[in-house]
Amino acid sequence: MLMEVKKSIKLIMFYFRFNLSSVMEYRVSFLVQTFGMILNNSAFIFFWWILFDNVRSIGGYGFKDVMMLWSIMSTGFGISFVAFGNLSNITRMILNGELDTYLLQPKDPLSNIICSKTVVSAWGDTMYGLILFIVLNGVHIKSLFLFITFSITAALIFASVIVTCHSISFYAGNVDSLVGLITEFMISFSIYPEGIFSGVIKYVLYTAIPTVFMVYMPVEIISKFSMGKTIAVILVTVLWIIIAYITFYRGLKKYESGNLIINKL
Structure with missing residues (x-):
């Protein structure tokens, strides 16, 4: 088991270096998309600044607290699509029988599939969150380390939930709409104060859409560290990774090959 984890990490790092070198071949396009996304995300700062200029707090959160949510979610979201750029295409690949190439390679198929691409604009989301965090908290080793750690756990939870949802397509056909809905829910719930949610929604945030463990709890830990x-x-991050792997590989047993033959001249 440990060996498989090490192999997966090595594969992820290999694809990361390869994808980075690929996008850097077109530096102008890379910079335009990256800074364009940073500017796009920055527009929301003014919205929240104006809002908090008129109210003292929302759901127990102040302006800085909400910006902390944005910083972790933005960087976590960015990392997930920088490292796992093929996340959005899993259902299409399953339905079109495009997994054959990955299944024939001596590598973990799931890691191989999701890491084989990167999304250039996601670099902008990653940088935006990091810059925002540094502006809010300054450069302090402990808080910066915690921020990076929780951004990675947020990325892993986000990616695992998406993989789990895509894996339903092995049984139910096209679930792109469901995946899109869950993605929007995770993003939307993560960037608003936890205090405005109650009742059933509160339980959903701990389970099916685990934004509590993606952003809310990390923000608390960064401001006041808690080992527990x-x-x-x-533990929740590891649990979601296990759920994603089990769901994908059980569904893979029902996969029908596309018998695609690609001729390379």
């Missing part, structure tokens, strides 16, 4: 909550975030 840190362990909880890590």
